[in-house]
Amino acid sequence: MKDVDYIIVGCGLASISFCEELRANNKTFIVFDDDSQQSSIVAAGLYNPVILKRFSEVWMAKEQLALALPLYAKIENELNIKVDYKLRILRRFTSIEEQNKWFTASDKPSLEPYLSLQLIKNNNSEIDAPYGFGEVLHAGRLDTEMLITSYKNLLREANCLEEQSFIYDNIQFNNESIVYENVKAKQIVFAEGFGIKQNPYFSTIPLTGSKGEILVIKAPDLKIDYAIKSSVFIIPLGNDLYNVGSTYNNLDKTNRPTALAKEELTSKLKTFIKCDFKVVNHIAGVRPTVKDRRPLVGRHPKHNNIYVLNGLGTRGVMIAPYVAGKLFRFIEKGEKLDDAINIKRFE
Known part of the structure; x- marks a missing residue:
């Protein structure tokens, strides 16, 4: 015993x-x-203190980051691994109105540490972003x-x-x-x-549970070392590989990837990425949502x-x-x- x-x-x-x-x-x-x-x-492993759909603060974001980042650093050190990658997250604007909402949100005391006041212009010919980006600060990706x-x-x-x-x-x-x-x-x-x-x-x-599906794509011509949030996320993994996600399905509770989700993700990605890409992996899991x-x-x-x-x-x-x-x-x-x-x- x-x-x-x-x-x-x-x-x-x-x-x-x-x-x-x-x-x-x-x-x-x-x-x-x-x-x-x-x-x-x-x-996908992103940690991001801002809800980018509504430009609002994640619940208890400051307190959570203050505990999470030192813990993952401790595990990295003990296990001699690299899992925490600091990462710029750029929110793609679709209009002047969205730009204005971003800068209005950045005036809020709870969001001021996380939303850059600098409008970032797009200089990548393979990305369609005529209204530029806003940058989220203190964000990153954990290799879960x-x-x-x-x-x-x-x-x-x-x-x-x-x-x-x-x-x-x-x-x-x-x-x-x-x-x-x-x-x-x-x-x-x-x-x-x-x-x-x-x-x-x-x-x-x-x-309740919410099924999420993610694609891994190979896009040699894209050449970005930052994440973009638009209708979907695209997250660099290195070696021209990127995570693209994610879907939300409250009815399907299986871990099986679906053709419908693959089509949804690729279609949304093509709305702001101009270069060719190849899907090299497709994974799914049910999130424990409430x-x-x-x-x-x-x-x-x-x-x-x-x-x-x-x-x-x-x-x-x-x-x-x-x-x-x-x-x-x-x-x-x-x-x-x-x-x-x-x-x-x-x-």
């Missing part, structure tokens, strides 16, 4: 962030993961696939990873502890992403040592370290969970 402080189910951005809280506080744990959830792996793959290697080396499906019916409650197969734990945290819809302990939480666009964090209403860490939606790179810290302090120190993230808001 292995005796640990925590069992964690899932190994995406939320789980990794919570593992880092446990490691920093000398807590023992074991992670169960079966690779069934793909949203963190297939994510590299992060998760490398972190799993760390867990394997520490004998902290069980690569198997978690069987909910095998949980046994024993006084103040939980026994699962050959593991005895004080607490269990479910960080399964959309997979939590199959979890009988949290199947009723209002996780109707009020806030995370789902908290304790099971009947079982005091079962918790959920979920609902990170489309901004998991920024949100994960923030909510992981909130949950850890709630469990270990009795700190009150913010009403905005507490699952009790839906009771």
